[in-house]
Amino acid sequence: MSITYLEAIREAQAKLLRDDDRVFIYGQDVGGTFGGAFKATKGLAKEFPKRVLNTPISEDAIVGTAIGAAMQGMRPIVEMQFADFSSIALNQILNNAGTHYWRTGVPVPITVRLPCGGTKGSGPFHSQSMESLYAHYPGLIVMTPATVEDAYTMLIEAVTIDDPVVYCEHKYLYYHLKADKLPDKGLPIGRARIAREGRDLTIVSYSAMTQESLAAAEELAREGFEVEVVDLRTVKPLDTDTVLASIARTGRLLCVGESFPWGGTTAEVIARVTNQGFHLLDAAPQRLNAKDTPIPYHPNLWSAHRPNAKNIVAKAGALLRE
Amino acid sequence: MSITYLEAIREAQAKLLRDDDRVFIYGQDVGGTFGGAFKATKGLAKEFPKRVLNTPISEDAIVGTAIGAAMQGMRPIVEMQFADFSSIALNQILNNAGTHYWRTGVPVPITVRLPCGGTKGSGPFHSQSMESLYAHYPGLIVMTPATVEDAYTMLIEAVTIDDPVVYCEHKYLYYHLKADKLPDKGLPIGRARIAREGRDLTIVSYSAMTQESLAAAEELAREGFEVEVVDLRTVKPLDTDTVLASIARTGRLLCVGESFPWGGTTAEVIARVTNQGFHLLDAAPQRLNAKDTPIPYHPNLWSAHRPNAKNIVAKAGALLRE
Amino acid sequence: MLQTAQRTAKLKRKKRTPASLGEAAADKTAPPHERFLEAFRWMLLARALEEKLVSLYRGGQITGGVYIGKGQEAVSVACGLFLEKGDIFAPLIRDQAGRSAFGEPLVDVTRTYLGSRLGPMRGRDGNIHRGHPRDNELAMISHLGAMVSVTVGTLMAKRFRGEKDFVGLSCIGEGGMQTGAFHEGMNIAAVEQVPLVVVATNNHYAYSTPNDREFACDDLVERAIGYGFEGYSLDGTDLAACLDVIGGAVKRARAGRPPQLVVASLLRLSGHGEHDDASYVPEDMKGQPFARDCLKLAEQTIIESNLLDPNALAEWRKDAVAQVDDAVATAQKEAVPEADKEDWCALSTRDLVDHVGEDE
Amino acid sequence: MLQTAQRTAKLKRKKRTPASLGEAAADKTAPPHERFLEAFRWMLLARALEEKLVSLYRGGQITGGVYIGKGQEAVSVACGLFLEKGDIFAPLIRDQAGRSAFGEPLVDVTRTYLGSRLGPMRGRDGNIHRGHPRDNELAMISHLGAMVSVTVGTLMAKRFRGEKDFVGLSCIGEGGMQTGAFHEGMNIAAVEQVPLVVVATNNHYAYSTPNDREFACDDLVERAIGYGFEGYSLDGTDLAACLDVIGGAVKRARAGRPPQLVVASLLRLSGHGEHDDASYVPEDMKGQPFARDCLKLAEQTIIESNLLDPNALAEWRKDAVAQVDDAVATAQKEAVPEADKEDWCALSTRDLVDHVGEDE
Numbered sequence A, B: 001m002s003i004t005y006l007e008a009i010r011e012a013q014a015k016l017l018r019d020d021d022r023v024f025i026y027g028q029d030v031g032g033t034f035g036g037a038f039k040a041t042k043g044l045a046k047e048f049p050k051r052v053l054n055t056p057i058s059e060d061a062i063v064g065t066a067i068g069a070a071m072q073g074m075r076p077i078v079e080m081q082f083a084d085f086s087s088i089a090l091n092q093i094l095n096n097a098g099t100h101y102w103r104t105g106v107p108v109p110i111t112v113r114l115p116c117g118g119t120k121g122s123g124p125f126h127s128q129s130m131e132s133l134y135a136h137y138p139g140l141i142v143m144t145p146a147t148v149e150d151a152y153t154m155l156i157e158a159v160t161i162d163d164p165v166v167y168c169e170h171k172y173l174y175y176h177l178k179a180d181k182l183p184d185k186g187l188p189i190g191r192a193r194i195a196r197e198g199r200d201l202t203i204v205s206y207s208a209m210t211q212e213s214l215a216a217a218e219e220l221a222r223e224g225f226e227v228e229v230v231d232l233r234t235v236k237p238l239d240t241d242t243v244l245a246s247i248a249r250t251g252r253l254l255c256v257g258e259s260f261p262w263g264g265t266t267a268e269v270i271a272r273v274t275n276q277g278f279h280l281l282d283a284a285p286q287r288l289n290a291k292d293t294p295i296p297y298h299p300n301l302w303s304a305h306r307p308n309a310k311n312i313v314a315k316a317g318a319l320l321r322e
Numbered sequence C, D: 001m002l003q004t005a006q007r008t009a010k011l012k013r014k015k016r017t018p019a020s021l022g023e024a025a026a027d028k029t030a031p032p033h034e035r036f037l038e039a040f041r042w043m044l045l046a047r048a049l050e051e052k053l054v055s056l057y058r059g060g061q062i063t064g065g066v067y068i069g070k071g072q073e074a075v076s077v078a079c080g081l082f083l084e085k086g087d088i089f090a091p092l093i094r095d096q097a098g099r100s101a102f103g104e105p106l107v108d109v110t111r112t113y114l115g116s117r118l119g120p121m122r123g124r125d126g127n128i129h130r131g132h133p134r135d136n137e138l139a140m141i142s143h144l145g146a147m148v149s150v151t152v153g154t155l156m157a158k159r160f161r162g163e164k165d166f167v168g169l170s171c172i173g174e175g176g177m178q179t180g181a182f183h184e185g186m187n188i189a190a191v192e193q194v195p196l197v198v199v200a201t202n203n204h205y206a207y208s209t210p211n212d213r214e215f216a217c218d219d220l221v222e223r224a225i226g227y228g229f230e231g232y233s234l235d236g237t238d239l240a241a242c243l244d245v246i247g248g249a250v251k252r253a254r255a256g257r258p259p260q261l262v263v264a265s266l267l268r269l270s271g272h273g274e275h276d277d278a279s280y281v282p283e284d285m286k287g288q289p290f291a292r293d294c295l296k297l298a299e300q301t302i303i304e305s306n307l308l309d310p311n312a313l314a315e316w317r318k319d320a321v322a323q324v325d326d327a328v329a330t331a332q333k334e335a336v337p338e339a340d341k342e343d344w345c346a347l348s349t350r351d352l353v354d355h356v357g358e359d360e
């Protein structure tokens, strides 16, 4: 048996629907015989016709409705058709879901699934990685699974957690990533994972960039470098301890993310590491992000816009030789 | 004569309206005899009744309309009643204004004024500092004036620039900050300012936090420390060179911002400094941000939530003694 | 499993009557004049409370803005009065009368405004943003329009659980009706066919902005049909009409008719907030029929129709003031929030809190 | 000073006729059957173009999605046909016919789909997102509803400048009508009383979602009155009706009547995109009157009424295909964008570009 990242997301939702009748799925085209733009809910409406519901094109109201239902004890999963459209729901996510527990003492257990990240030909409005917007604001947990196993267990945990979760699933990994089977349990939420051990350099990454970083580490291994790859798994909370422990071993840090370069996850990692682990660093920390332009449509431009194994190798190589 | 930060903003708009008939002001309550929730447009509708226009409570459409007008050669100034409500217009700002020049070659010269930052009793939805959301995305210039003079000249420049500008004006400074007169010209946009010279520590800040940092520096001077205060003026573009030059003199960095701690301006400054000026640093760089909760209503809580001169002194003092 | 919703509407019945004298709870089937009197008494209480808040504000004892519902009490009270235990109420900034009628304790108000640590928002949020979501009184965010879809969601949850005979009522101003969030919320309510009543009050201003810069249709009730709502217009100065029309809408929604939109017309008889002198309101508008004070009109009806003897009326007034003074005194004695007693934690799941780690 | 707007609609007149043979530009006062024929010829061209795009897509020669307007050509062409130089057009994803009639060169389309560096978006954005804002063809962003207020803004700019007799036309689907952005855009258009026509096409689906999960009113045209628009319903399969109703709306808007809403009904005769087999559309719906193909119906009318002799019709078809083949061949010969030739700069003000400084 072989299961993809996308199938893991579907399986997690199937399990959640089966095990817990507080769970419902709400979003554009998730229901009927269709099962979502990416088929992440395929077949689920057949089994749970009343709990897998198509919505109008109304992202603000979709999330608002989920918030109301969650206040009343339900466990809604919202699917955004693309992460990029969550800009319309951002106010409800940040200002309503994100503040509600703190203001009132009543938690809002919604899970908002964001199909994130670039794929060939998707252009400026179907490719964005929005974890940094959501992580900046208080009151939200932001998950960025990089493996099939994490896609599965973390989505189940997301729905179980009493607080709002922004679950960033990477569209490039949907079909590109496969596992043999799904685990019952993953690492605890909030804990980063050593995706590959090494002692010369730490690459910190998450989501699809973990896969690119692993490929880069493989390549660098051929040149004799042992690169450690840390997969953050959640960008908020951010597991600074695991990152610091790795840098304590390697002395060098490269942080790789797919979103825009100003601010965001890579800046946050570096700010924490240099604050708490300044003495651990043997060289200036480096980052690699997408370029500071909208995400291009044409594959020739897109592949230069986002970090990939090749330029990770180049950047890491320079850092290793420093 | 004495002129406040708020009056400087009004004067800048009066001048813009007088000098350039492409300029119009669009926003809730900006017109009529009222002149805006903070009176930043007081009297302007009288002089320019057709170019200072009240709008419905429709932030998305307000910015969308401004974008359309700007494409056709106008120079709209949008006033958000509070920065916090720009979450409703965020999609138009990020995905429409921010991408348009890059996609089509046609620039969108809008200026969006955001009354930002905390004041006593304003609570979670009338106190936010949103510069980090806007700076993260490509295609926007993000201004954060910290002085009366900059409030004036930078707003004039904002409207003159061909690209979209998010102009963050700080509500706490509106009345608290005064100058003797308004200058004709300021530092070039994109250039940071040495607000106070010193050689023991560099504090990098912007907007209201520049004033808190200056007060802290004053206090620390009494203890014999010479603290340099850098006022970023624009958080995007971010003047890394001026910051690095300062750190070359002082060897120590504290970065202070009023927005939430995860990501954002302070993280970005530290990531750049540690990358390009790692060898310049004699101690681990530090940051001070607001706390990672919504902004509290009660003054007792609010004053502990945001950085202020007192805790800047404490943090800087510790760093100076390291 | 459905723990969050279990503790619904506890506070409500306790405070269900406007008198502090322990009368029986409001009878939903009461004859019209008894209902009228009950509503009037809540209105008196709301007016007394808000007058007190205004004077505290003027005396510098309140931090932040004070937004009152003067002139809107008839509409507002009708919003709260017909809701039962288990119903959902999403009030906005001018709904003191409705909040009280729905069951909000007076001390919730005074504690919030006076910054008591014991208030429902514990000093974290202020004034009009208070709510008791566990008791089905939703806590508004400032962003107008956002609470409509939230109300829809609470009703969907109830339906998912198999509850019956509930309704939700969400308030909005004519200004808030121009937000995208309002539109999406209305439409999704109709698509989901939840038992929702939306009561819109056109008080002729959004802050300083008059109707002609807010919308361009003849009557906002004309929007009902385009959403698949049933729509009703209402003279918001007329308490009997408010009880009739809003009561009817609540009844129809509860009975399974499509969602209901009521649009009430009246004039805001205060500034937008107490910091605002509303000098932009032209004098001649104040002479229009829609500018009459609903409380005075109701009192006139009571006197003319001899629904209550003058002594009792005076007693009610005194009682209202006494209740308010009581609630103020209580809140004033209580401790204020202190930063070092806060846990500064925006998540209920403590072990998932992010730690920047820089001795925060 | 008003430079940005100076270069308006240059491309337009050049390509104003559907034939490549240099006929005279469309005559706005042409008798109905000439207008009908002209419209039909644009429809033929759009259909031929989109059929070609589909076959290129199937052959793996197009990156990204292909979204076509099959079955919607009659509505779309009427959107483009009545606009003059200086008018604003904001098309969406099913508006090839309207784009062409408005003056979009065919090579704009093929260059964009085939990734030529010379296309209007230069490879930066793709496919349906193309536009020529300087020539008043706005470049849509994906977020539905967002372009309505942008269109309003362009019209305000024209009014600020003292221009006269212009209109703007903004397209939307019934799905997009449920967005908050659409609502705010409609309302602000009415408040500003700009000469706007909004043409909404209810093609019965938003992607896979049928009408009953999109909205709950009987007819979306009922929303017009609530905004202060004038509203018209339309059988979108009937070209003559489309020309009549949309042409009338454009005329009324131009003459200073309130903003106009036209709601056309028809069935999307393709998948949402070419990746979608639309198996969710029930068979019996395909037999409904609104499911007829507007192009076939128009052709039938032409034949039955003898508006054109069969040879000329065959000639038009051939010409359409030839034009398309030409445009494809041109684009295919052209260079694609290269990363190292890009300046990677999202601002027009080069000296304000932010530099992260980490050898980007």
Ligand SMILES: Cc1ncc(C[n+]2csc(CCOP(=O)(O)OP(=O)(O)O)c2C)c(N)n1
Pocket: B028, B057, B059, B081, B085, B088, C094, C142, C143, C144, C172, C173, C174, C175, C176, C177, C179, C203, C205, C206, C207, C268, C272
């Ligand atoms: C989305 C949004 N934009 C702006 C504001 C600021 N604001 C607060 S109240 C108000 C006026 C509200 O008018 P209306 O909805 O008519 O209610 P009223 O105050 O008249 O009761 C405005 C503009 C807001 N709360 N939300």
Ligand SMILES: Cc1ncc(C[n+]2csc(CCOP(=O)(O)OP(=O)(O)O)c2C)c(N)n1
Pocket: A028, A057, A059, A081, A085, A088, D094, D142, D143, D144, D172, D173, D174, D175, D176, D177, D179, D203, D205, D206, D207, D268, D272
């Ligand atoms: C705000 C927003 N949410 C989601 C989408 C994804 N999306 C693209 S097209 C589409 C369906 C559009 O339906 P409709 O408006 O009826 O137009 P049609 O495709 O039927 O022509 C959706 C949901 C989007 N483009 N914008």
Ligand SMILES: [Mg+2]
Pocket: C173, C174, C175, C201, C202, C203, C204, C205, C206, C207
């Ligand atoms: Mg109002």
Ligand SMILES: [Mg+2]
Pocket: D173, D174, D175, D201, D202, D203, D204, D205, D206, D207
């Ligand atoms: Mg459709």
